[in-house]
Amino acid sequence: MPEADTAVYAVRLKGVTKAFGRAPALRGVDLDLPWGKTLSLLGPNGSGKTTIIKIIATLTRADSGDVHIAGARVGRDGARARRMIGVVTHDPLLYEDLTARENLRFFCRMFSLDDIEDRIERVAETMGTTARLDQRIGAMSHGMKKRFGIARALLHEPPILLLDEPDSGLDQEALGLLDEVIGGGDNPRRAVIMTTHNLERAIALGDVMAIIAGGRVAHRQTLDAADADAAREAYERLASR
Amino acid sequence: MRGYFGPIFAVVAKDMLLELRTKDILVSTLVFGLLVIIVFDIAIDPTPSAVATVGPGILWVSFTFGGVMGLNRSFGVEKDGGGLRGLMLAPVGRDAIYFGKVLGSFMFMALVEAIIYPAFAVMFDLPLLAPGMVPVALLATLAIVAVGTVFSAMSVNTRSREVMLPILFLPVAVPVIIAAVEATGALIGSGEASELARWVPFLAAYDAIFLAVCPVAFSFVIEE
Numbered sequence: 001m002p003e004a005d006t007a008v009y010a011v012r013l014k015g016v017t018k019a020f021g022r023a024p025a026l027r028g029v030d031l032d033l034p035w036g037k038t039l040s041l042l043g044p045n046g047s048g049k050t051t052i053i054k055i056i057a058t059l060t061r062a063d064s065g066d067v068h069i070a071g072a073r074v075g076r077d078g079a080r081a082r083r084m085i086g087v088v089t090h091d092p093l094l095y096e097d098l099t100a101r102e103n104l105r106f107f108c109r110m111f112s113l114d115d116i117e118d119r120i121e122r123v124a125e126t127m128g129t130t131a132r133l134d135q136r137i138g139a140m141s142h143g144m145k146k147r148f149g150i151a152r153a154l155l156h157e158p159p160i161l162l163l164d165e166p167d168s169g170l171d172q173e174a175l176g177l178l179d180e181v182i183g184g185g186d187n188p189r190r191a192v193i194m195t196t197h198n199l200e201r202a203i204a205l206g207d208v209m210a211i212i213a214g215g216r217v218a219h220r221q222t223l224d225a226a227d228a229d230a231a232r233e234a235y236e237r238l239a240s241r
Numbered sequence: 242m243r244g245y246f247g248p249i250f251a252v253v254a255k256d257m258l259l260e261l262r263t264k265d266i267l268v269s270t271l272v273f274g275l276l277v278i279i280v281f282d283i284a285i286d287p288t289p290s291a292v293a294t295v296g297p298g299i300l301w302v303s304f305t306f307g308g309v310m311g312l313n314r315s316f317g318v319e320k321d322g323g324g325l326r327g328l329m330l331a332p333v334g335r336d337a338i339y340f341g342k343v344l345g346s347f348m349f350m351a352l353v354e355a356i357i358y359p360a361f362a363v364m365f366d367l368p369l370l371a372p373g374m375v376p377v378a379l380l381a382t383l384a385i386v387a388v389g390t391v392f393s394a395m396s397v398n399t400r401s402r403e404v405m406l407p408i409l410f411l412p413v414a415v416p417v418i419i420a421a422v423e424a425t426g427a428l429i430g431s432g433e434a435s436e437l438a439r440w441v442p443f444l445a446a447y448d449a450i451f452l453a454v455c456p457v458a459f460s461f462v463i464e465e
Contacts, residue, residue, distance in 0.1 A: 059329055061464050083332035093327030095255070095318070097262045109251035110331035112244055137322070152327070 009068070010035045010160050010191030011056060016065035018051055025051045027215040028065070033208070034160075036188040040206030040223070041195040042235055047212040049195040050089075053164045056193070057087045069160060083111070086158035088166045092149030096138035100129065100148045103137060104155060111156045123151040127178055142169045150178065163194040167201060179205060199235050203228050211238045248333040252341025253348070261319060266314045266349050270307035274357040277303040282364045289430075292365045294331065297425035300361055304378075305385060307357070309407050312389040315346050315398040318451055323374040325394075335460030339390060343452075354378055366404070373428045374415045380444035381421035387451045388413050395462045420444050 011033040018026040026048045033039045041049050054060040055067060058078045067074040069081040087093075094103040098215040101120060108116040124130045137145060146169050153161065166178055182192050182205050196202050200210055203223055209231050211219040219234040220226055260266055281299045285291055319325035328338050358378075362369050389410050396405035420440040427436040 033303065057330060059326055059464065078331045079334055082330055085330075087330050089323070091323035091326070093323040093330070095259060095324050096322045097259055097318075098255075102258060106251060106255045107331070109254075110248050110328065110333065112247050112332075168420065 008034055010037075010070055011193065012066070012068045013052070013056070014066045016052075016055060016062045016067060018048075018055065018060065018063050024215055026055075026062070026176055029212075029215070029217055031210060031217060033191050033193060035191050038182060038194065038208040039194040040202035040204055040209045041193060041212060042197070042199065042209065043193060043195075043212035043218075043238070048215045049212050050164055052193055052212065053087070053089070053162050053193065053195060057085060057162050058082055059087075067072045083156065084158055085160045085162055086153035086156065087154045088129075088146075088161070088163045088217055089152050090168065091153070091163060092137070092145040093154060094137045094145065094148060098134065099134050100124070100140075100151075101133040101137050103148070104133075104152060107152050107155055115154055119155055123154045126154060126177065127151045127183065128173060143171055143174060146170055150181065154181065159189050159191065162196075163189070163192065165197065165199060167196060203231055211235060213238045245333075245337065247436075248337045249344065250343040250422070252328070252338060253345045256315065256342070256345035257348075260349065266311045266351065267316075269314065270311045270353045271356060273310055274307040274455070275360055276437060277306065277368070278357065278361050278364060279457075287365050289366070290408040292367065293426070293430045296361075296365050296367070296429055297422040299365075300358070300425060301381075301421050303357055303361070304421075305411075305414065306380070306407075307353055308346075308382070308385050308389060309410060310431060311349050311353070312346055312386065312393040312410075313396075313403055313406050315342060315390075316393040317402070319321055320397045320402075325397075329463060332334060335463060336456035338463070339456045339459040341446055342394075343383075343386050343390050343455075346390060347383055350382050350386060351379065354382065367429055371428060372427065376423060376441060377424040377428065377437075377444070380441065380448055381417055381424075384417040384444060384447050384451060385414060386450060387455050391455045391458050391462060417444065417447055 009032050013031040016026055016029040027064060029052060041052065043049050043081050051060065055062050056069065058074050058081060061075065070084045072081040072084065074081050075121045104120045106117055108119060113119060121130065124133050127150055129144065129147050129151060132140065132144060137148065150166065167175055170178060182194060194205065209221055209223050210217050211234060218238050221231060278299060283297060349376045358374065359369055391404055392410040396409055399405045420443045422441040423436050427434055
């Protein structure tokens with residue numbers, strides 16, 4: 001990615017394709033996300049939203065196309081790209097037999113972070129989970145695991161957040177905390193990609209919306225207040241495909 | 242260098258802590274290994290000539306299949322909670338994850354072998370201390386976990402991972418098992434001493450080759 005683009009775009013996907021066996025999941029996705037923006041990714045089940053997140057997160061290789069994260073080309077410079085992203089998935093990506101603190105400490109070490117205990121306290125406070133830090137993950141409810149999954153993603157203070165249905169299983173309090181994380185105080189050096197099935201949350205939190213259908217970007221628009229109705233209309237038309 | 246080795250040791254420490262908490266790997270591999278030796282001790286008449294002939298094979302069946310169980314469990318833990326994907330999100334090369342898993346499995350397997358060998362020696366009337374066994378066991382164990390870690394990462398995503406790992410792994414591990422059995426035979430009296438000089442370098446070469454190739458294969462295997 002040229003240097004000028006690096007300054008503007010946090011994430012860029014160009015012509016990304018991916019198939020699982022013979023089943024195509026993505027058929028040439030072009031997507032870009034400027035710094036300081038939140039992209040809401042919508043689409044019906046199986047449309048390819050999670051695959052896009054996995055490819056950007058370097059969990060899955062694209063069959064073809066280019067993916068750049070803050071200028072780092074995924075595939076060639078994956079480790080650098082991973083330092084820039086925090087990922088929240090359906091699973092908390094934590095070890096059930098370890099306590100939350102032990103899990104977070106482990107991931108701090110994997111990221112070679114300093115001030116480990118302070119960071120753990122900070123992210124736990126952000127997600128309202130301080131009281132549960134010394135509880136085993138396996139003994140927690142789904143919502144609490146999810147909160148710690150978000151805390152894990154925030155440990156290294158990543159400028160880019162990839163959130164795959166982060167709101168599923170969260171209670172109202174946790175949703176409020178998550179919204180604060182996503183909002184990030186309109187930080188110009190923060191970018192968020194969030195998949196969701198909740199159109200109203202997508203409109204409320206996103207600056208840009210893209211609807212994925214059939215492995216392609218079927219619709220894309222900004223989410224100014226005036227555009228909300230157009231977004232709803234596009235979603236109703238494409239989500240049932 | 243600390244930047245490269247830090248995450249490797251973090252993976253090892255995490256595996257140790259998990260094992261300390263669950264004791265899944267040590268208990269299952271140890272019990273399995275001891276059962277193999279007890280069954281053979283009952284099944285054959287352990288005369289000195291019989292022990293010299295079949296003893297090394299019994300010992301390495303116990304070590305290898307116990308090791309397979311441990312490797313299965315090592316990646317089962319990663320799969321169950323999505324921990325492997327968490328590891329993959331760390332800003333380290335996939336090889337660091339590989340070496341961390343190899344080192345952890347190596348330590349577990351070496352510990353189990355250190356407990357099983359004395360039991361084997363007592364049951365089959367062999368010397369309790371066999372310093373010559375140490376390099377053979379270490380090299381063969383390293384070979385088993387170096388290759389087994391890749392196949393374990395591969396099989397963990399299959400529906401019948403417990404069955405799939407030995408099916409994939411054992412054909413590739415056959416040269417290691419043969420070398421380990423021959424070298425052990427030379428040490429406990431069934432083989433020529435010169436056999437040791439032949440098989441130990443073979444094991445070292447196998448380790449070197451697979452420790453160079455497997456990290457690359459591992460990075461392809463863990464990414465869907």
